[in-house]
Amino acid sequence: MPNKEIRFASRPAGMPTLDNFNIVDADTPQLNDGEVLVRTLYISVDPYLRGRMREGRSYVPPFQVGEVIMSGVVGEVVESRAPEFAPGDIVTGMLRWRLYNAAKAPELRKVDPRVASITTALGVLGMPGLTAYFGLLDIGQPKEGETVVVSGAAGAVGMTVCQIAKIKGCRAVGIAGSDEKNKYLTTELGVDAAVNYKSPEMSQALKQACPQGVDVYFDNVGSEVSDAVMPLLNHGARVVICGQISLYNLDKPDIGPRPQPFLLVNSALMKGFIIIDYSARFAEGVTNLAQWLVAGKLKYAETVVEGFENTPKAFIGLFSGENLGKQLVKVA
Amino acid sequence: MPNKEIRFASRPAGMPTLDNFNIVDADTPQLNDGEVLVRTLYISVDPYLRGRMREGRSYVPPFQVGEVIMSGVVGEVVESRAPEFAPGDIVTGMLRWRLYNAAKAPELRKVDPRVASITTALGVLGMPGLTAYFGLLDIGQPKEGETVVVSGAAGAVGMTVCQIAKIKGCRAVGIAGSDEKNKYLTTELGVDAAVNYKSPEMSQALKQACPQGVDVYFDNVGSEVSDAVMPLLNHGARVVICGQISLYNLDKPDIGPRPQPFLLVNSALMKGFIIIDYSARFAEGVTNLAQWLVAGKLKYAETVVEGFENTPKAFIGLFSGENLGKQLVKVA
Numbered sequence: 081m082p083n084k085e086i087r088f089a090s091r092p093a094g095m096p097t098l099d100n101f102n103i104v105d106a107d108t109p110q111l112n113d114g115e116v117l118v119r120t121l122y123i124s125v126d127p128y129l130r131g132r133m134r135e136g137r138s139y140v141p142p143f144q145v146g147e148v149i150m151s152g153v154v155g156e157v158v159e160s161r162a163p164e165f166a167p168g169d170i171v172t173g174m175l176r177w178r179l180y181n182a183a184k185a186p187e188l189r190k191v192d193p194r195v196a197s198i199t200t201a202l203g204v205l206g207m208p209g210l211t212a213y214f215g216l217l218d219i220g221q222p223k224e225g226e227t228v229v230v231s232g233a234a235g236a237v238g239m240t241v242c243q244i245a246k247i248k249g250c251r252a253v254g255i256a257g258s259d260e261k262n263k264y265l266t267t268e269l270g271v272d273a274a275v276n277y278k279s280p281e282m283s284q285a286l287k288q289a290c291p292q293g294v295d296v297y298f299d300n301v302g303s304e305v306s307d308a309v310m311p312l313l314n315h316g317a318r319v320v321i322c323g324q325i326s327l328y329n330l331d332k333p334d335i336g337p338r339p340q341p342f343l344l345v346n347s348a349l350m351k352g353f354i355i356i357d358y359s360a361r362f363a364e365g366v367t368n369l370a371q372w373l374v375a376g377k378l379k380y381a382e383t384v385v386e387g388f389e390n391t392p393k394a395f396i397g398l399f400s401g402e403n404l405g406k407q408l409v410k411v412a
Numbered sequence: 413m414p415n416k417e418i419r420f421a422s423r424p425a426g427m428p429t430l431d432n433f434n435i436v437d438a439d440t441p442q443l444n445d446g447e448v449l450v451r452t453l454y455i456s457v458d459p460y461l462r463g464r465m466r467e468g469r470s471y472v473p474p475f476q477v478g479e480v481i482m483s484g485v486v487g488e489v490v491e492s493r494a495p496e497f498a499p500g501d502i503v504t505g506m507l508r509w510r511l512y513n514a515a516k517a518p519e520l521r522k523v524d525p526r527v528a529s530i531t532t533a534l535g536v537l538g539m540p541g542l543t544a545y546f547g548l549l550d551i552g553q554p555k556e557g558e559t560v561v562v563s564g565a566a567g568a569v570g571m572t573v574c575q576i577a578k579i580k581g582c583r584a585v586g587i588a589g590s591d592e593k594n595k596y597l598t599t600e601l602g603v604d605a606a607v608n609y610k611s612p613e614m615s616q617a618l619k620q621a622c623p624q625g626v627d628v629y630f631d632n633v634g635s636e637v638s639d640a641v642m643p644l645l646n647h648g649a650r651v652v653i654c655g656q657i658s659l660y661n662l663d664k665p666d667i668g669p670r671p672q673p674f675l676l677v678n679s680a681l682m683k684g685f686i687i688i689d690y691s692a693r694f695a696e697g698v699t700n701l702a703q704w705l706v707a708g709k710l711k712y713a714e715t716v717v718e719g720f721e722n723t724p725k726a727f728i729g730l731f732s733g734e735n736l737g738k739q740l741v742k743v744a
Contacts, residue, residue: 131677151658169687200445236420242551264507299672302670302672302673304668306672321672322674322676323676324672324673324676333666333669334670334672335667335668335669335670336632336667336670337665337667337670338629338635338638338666338667338668338670338671339665339670339672340634340638340653340670340671340682340684341634341656341659343537343682343683343684344653344654344655344656345463345684346683346684347683347685347686347689348683348684349681349682349683350672350673350675350677350681350682350683351679351680351682351686352674352675352676352677352678352679352680352681353679353680354679357679361674374527390604411712
């Protein structure tokens with residue numbers, strides 16, 4: 081079986097380009113005891129990977145130049161030297177951007193194709209879904225009747241947050257980058273109002289969309305989008321810092337109005353998190369998300385690019401908002 | 413008894429000036445049933461009062477032009493039509509800047525002069541002490557061996573925070589505006605290290621003072637002082653936004669590096685509060701603070717200006733850091 085892999089060729093300066101990646105032929109891995117050979121079916125590209133392309137501290141250790149990129153993958157077991165897995169099993173895990181990976185059994189989790197599309201293991205039932213679940217419920221603590229504002233609302237995390245807010249009886253207000261995305265949010269997902277952050281009247285539109293102020297702000301974007309939310313915070317508001325996608329390609333500090341005065345006068349909370357903080361509670365999260373999914377209370381969208389060699393392009397497209405919902409690459 | 417009062421004459425633009433206040437003769441109040449006549453002994457001037465001089469939302473409703481300023485006062489009952497109080501009682505409450513105030517009994521609390529100096533009711537056993545206590549312990553949640561950084565460390569709140577951090581077994585690092593204040597913090601209060609924010613090497617000095625990073629940042633100051641702390645935050649750090657004294661005289665937004673990226677990569681928390689949030693637990697706070705005070709574990713400093721007519725000057729002096737510890741005005 082001929083193998084290919086995508087290496088991290090150079091650190092991006094600003095927006096990543098195709099030159100930062102290198103697609104090369106690779107050996108098909110030989111298995112050791114306890115390992116399985118996984119054929120990649122879908123690759124997840126995620127904004128947080130940009131942080132790993134930077135030297136220095138971020139969520140997780142940085143990629144080394146020359147290293148094969150790693151992210152969430154769904155694949156099929158084609159050969160097994162581990163008793164837990166048999167050929168034909170569908171699995172997910174953090175694997176390398178390769179057509180075939182050798183993986184140790186504990187690095188993989190089985191995916192049941194009868195519950196939902198196997199791609200949901202990379203989206204609403206995977207890391208993005210869990211990120212939405214724990215960030216909103218554990219930090220945001222939305223109460224019935226409160227207003228929840230979500231930036232990056234048309235992404236995989238954001239649209240899940242919007243819907244969980246509705247499940248909890250909140251007013252959900254989404255902020256996204258096109259009228260088409262916003263129409264999807266309001267007509268398909270039941271979001272109460274949606275604001276286009278590219279509109280020059282964004283601040284005014286957001287204020288109108290939040291007549292009772294903002295109790296929870298789930299932030300995937302940062303910068304000027306967040307600046308528009310801060311003056312609307314209510315007393316005791318909670319700001320969940322999940323991502324700051326508008327900053328990931330900045331190579332200088334993000335300058336703007338500091339939010340501390342807004343937190344001070346409102347006794348408001350702002351908290352960052354990474355999903356690994358909640359790893360002990362993943363089973364709880366997946367169980368609830370799957371129940372809502374099966375009950376039809378939780379929908380998801382996917383944007384699928386075909387072809388392994390298009391993985392870098394799909395990743396780069398995240399930063400211009402080309403995706404509605406989860407951005408995936410279909411490999412095989 | 414001739415009476416005097418200090419009225420709010422005009423809203424300050426930037427730094428308050430004496431022109432913003434008006435000292436005038438006033439009638440001595442006539443008592444109704446349930447009221448007592450209180451002769452002002454000490455007036456507390458506090459940075460938060462600047463917020464009330466601004467139109468629009470802050471901690472508490474704004475002062476109206478022409479209104480007599482109100483803040484914490486310690487006084488002596490000279491006449492009583494309320495059964496709870498007798499002439500000679502020492503009391504404290506939020507009263508007007510007057511030589512004599514008529515106050516309703518529920519607005520006052522007795523001060524026991526045998527426990528400590530009656531001035532402590534405005535400082536370490538009053539609002540500043542409680543602010544330090546609940547802000548640090550409830551939001552900051554310091555654990556033994558952690559590093560606690562305090563800005564405005566030589567003020568009434570800050571020096572109490574530093575000492576509670578030491579009581580809890582933490583490394584306490586103070587940031588203040590003069591070498592003299594910092595010497596007081598390290599030699600008199602047992603603070604482990606102190607940094608002068610006016611030094612051009614402030615960031616470097618702070619980094620050296622925090623070799624294990626920063627677990628709790630108790631912020632009274634904001635702006636560039638806080639900018640220096642953000643890169644030192646540890647995973648799971650807590651930032652307590654108690655005050656932003658560097659901003660209170662700004663009439664434009666506070667522009668600088670937004671802190672969200674630091675909160676994100678460290679799963680860190682930032683929370684504002686006002687002491688009223690904790691009013692149900694004041695008895696707990698005062699009891700613990702008094703025990704530490706009596707046991708010699710908690711010290712305090714006071715800067716006392718003499719003369720009722722100097723109250724505006726003492727208030728204005730807060731913003732140039734003229735006070736060590738609690739700034740008081742001795743009226744009688």
